[in-house]
C-alpha cells in the first residue's frame with residue numbers, strides 16, 4: 001500500500017465527535033479470497049461498553065484483533081482518537097503505512113484479554129502482571145509492584161502472587177489476564193469470548209470481575225461474548241454481526257426485546273433455546 | 275607388537291596434558307556456535323526476504339561442505355585475501371560457525387513450539403521486538419531444547435581431532451607424535467579413545483538426565 005491522498009480519507013461516513021475513541025471507517029478484511037469483513041463502519045465512544053454478538057465466523061474476533069494490531073485491515077481505516085492506527089502522516093501530510101514505532105505508540109491505548117488466557121507460563125503471577133509496567137511503561141520496580149499487587153488483589157488473587165499459571169484454575173488464570181491488561185491503564189479493553197474456554201462453574205467469577213471493572217472505570221470496552229444476559233446487563237450498546245457485516249445495532253433493550261431483523265431474531269432464538 | 279602397560283602409564287599424562295587445550299577449544303567453539311546460531315535464527319526471520327535467502331543459503335552451504343575443508347579454507351586460503359588467523363582462532367571459529375548452523379535448527383524447533391498466543395500476548399502487552407524475544411519467547415523456547423543443545427556440545431567435542439590438520443596439539447596430534455617417536459601407536463591411540471570416552475560418556479548421561487527431567491516437567495505442566 002503506497003501513499004494515500006488526504007482527500008480520500010477525510011470524508012468520514014459517520015459524523016465524529018470529540019467523544020469518539022475508536023472509529024472503523026470502511027474497513028474490510030480478507031483472508032486470501034475470502035472477505036470476512038465487508039466495509040465495516042463502527043464507532044466506539046470514550047468509556048462506552050460495546051457488546052459484540054453474532055454467530056461463530058461472523059467476524060467478531062477479527063474486528064477486535066485489528067484494533068489490537070494483531071491483524072491488518074485489507075482496506076479502510078481505523079481511527080483512534082485523532083490518529084490512524086495502521087497509518088501515519090508523513091512530513092508532506094500524506095498518509096502512509098504505519099511503522100512499528102507508531103504501532104507501539106498506539107498500542108499503549110489498547111488492552112486485550114484472550115479466550116485462552118495466553119499468560120506467560122515461565123513467569124509468576126505477579127511477574128506476569130508487573131513485567132509490562134516495568135519494561136514497557138518504565139515504572140520503577142516498587143511502583144509497578146504496588147500497582148500490580150493492587151490489581152491482583154482486586155481480582156481476588158492476592159494469595160497467589162508467587163504461583164505459576166499452571167498452578168491456577170482457568171477462572172483464576174483469566175482473572176490474572178484481566179489484571180495484566182488493566183494494569184497498563186488502556187483507554188479501551190478488548191475481551192474475546194473470555195469465558196468460553198472455562199468450565200461452567202468458573203464463568204461467574206470472571207464475569208464478576210469484568211462487571212466490577214465496567215462499573216468502576218471509564219475505560220471503553222468491546223466485549224465479544226456469547227453470554228447474552230451478561231452482554232445485556234453491562235453494555236451501553238450492542239452490535240449484532242452477521243457474515244462480516246453489521247446487521248443490527250442498538251441499546252440492549254432494542255436488541256434483545258425488539259429485534260428487527262429476522263437474522264437477529266433467529267440468532268437470539270437459538271440462544272434462548274440452549 | 276604387544277601392549278605395554280609401562281609405556282601406556284608413561285605417556286598417558288603427556289597425551290592428557292592436551293586436556294585443557296581440547297576443553298578450551300570445545301567450549302570456545304561451542305560459545306561461538308550458541309551465539310552465532312542465535313544470530314542466524316534472527317537473521318532468517320527478519321522481514322527482509324533477501325536477508326532470509328542469504329542466511330538460508332549460508333546455512334545450507336556450511337552444512338553441506340565438510341568441516342575439514344572449511345577449516346583448510348579459513349586457515350590456508352583466507353590469508354591469501356589478507357585475513358590471517360592463528361590456528362586456535364581459525365579452529366574455534368570454523369567449528370563454532372559450522373555447529374551454529376545446527377544450533378540454529380535446534381533453536382528453530384524450540385521457537386516453533388512456543389504457541390502463537392504467546393507472541394500475541396507479548397504484542398498486546400506492547401513489548402518491543404527485543405523484549406518479546408528475550409523475555410517471552412526464548413525463555414520458553416530454550417529449556418525444552420537444552421538436551422539437544424547438549425548433544426551438539428558432545429558432537430563438537432568429538433570433532434576436535436580435526437584441528438590436528440592445522441597443527442593444533444590436541445589429543446590425537448600428541449598421540450601421533452608419541453607414536454611416531456617410539457614406533458608404538460597402539461597405546462597412544464588407545465589412550466586417545468579412552469580420553470574421549472571418559473569425557474563423552476558422563477556428559478551423555480548428564481544430558482539423558484536433563485532430557486528426562488524436562489519431559490517430567492512437561493507432564494506436570
Ligand SMILES: Nc1ncnc2c1ncn2[C@@H]1O[C@H](COP(=O)(O)OP(=O)(O)O)[C@@H](O)[C@H]1O
Pocket residue numbers: 031036054055056057058059060061062063
Ligand atoms: N487467520 C485466518 N485465516 C483464514 N481465515 C480466517 C483467519 N482468521 C479468521 N478467519 C475466518 O474469518 C471469519 C471470521 O472469523 P472470526 O473473526 O474469528 O469470527 P468470530 O470471532 O465471529 O467467530 C471466519 O470465517 C474464519 O474462518
Ligand SMILES: [Mg+2]
Pocket residue numbers: 060061062193
Ligand atoms: Mg471469535
